[in-house]
Amino acid sequence: MSQQILIIASGAPYGSESLFNALRLGLALQEEGASLRLFLLSDAVSAAIATQAPAEGYHLRQMLDILLVQGAEVRLCQSCCDARGIGALPLIEGIRIDHLPTLAQWTLAADKVLTF
Known part of the structure; x- marks a missing residue:
């Protein structure tokens, strides 16, 4: 069984x-x-x-797309999105x-929690 991270x-x-x-x-x-x-x-x-x-360098969108395709669950904080006007984008x-x-x-469900 894989670890939940x-x-x-x-x-x-x-x-x-x-x-x-982090990505x-x-x-x-x-x-x-790992899951x-x-x-x-x-x-x-x-x-x-x-x-x-982004004009150059790393591209976070591509990294997030790969994580999603490989089965990662990605969520955004509601209040953080509201504060930045992101909910409508x-x-x-x-x-x-x-x-x-x-x-x-x-x-609570994770085997390991990492913060960045």
């Missing part, structure tokens, strides 16, 4: 490499057979906007806005 990330998508490193680790964990859940808080929620188009397919009780349930 929860990654909680709150770093800005392109303001630092915190979210990038890199998520991809590596899935390659090792992954990713909950984005604070500025990290803006990584789920479908229309992002198109999101990457497969990513949902959710509430803190879901994060609490995921935390």
